[in-house]
Amino acid sequence: MSMTQNRCTFCGSQIERGTGIMYVLNNGSVLWFCSSKCFKYYKMKKDPKKLAWTNRYMSRGRR
Numbered sequence: 383m384s385m386t387q388n389r390c391t392f393c394g395s396q397i398e399r400g401t402g403i404m405y406v407l408n409n410g411s412v413l414w415f416c417s418s419k420c421f422k423y424y425k426m427k428k429d430p431k432k433l434a435w436t437n438r439y440m441s442r443g444r445r
């Protein structure tokens with residue numbers, strides 16, 4: 383059985399086991415966040431692609 387590491391729902395970075403914030407949606411889906419910062423930004427409905435500090439950031443001109 384392989385243990386897959388969780389990735390932050392917001393910024394996409396890996397979350398060490400035993401750390402991070404688990405958030406359960408009304409539909410039963412489980413989201414993980416690496417930090418309260420990411421959780422906060424998620425709740426503010428920010429787009430991680432537009433934030434330079436996330437792994438999902440996409441600057442124009444980069445592929």
Ligand SMILES: [Zn+2]
Nearest residue numbers: 390393416420
């Ligand atoms: Zn994160």
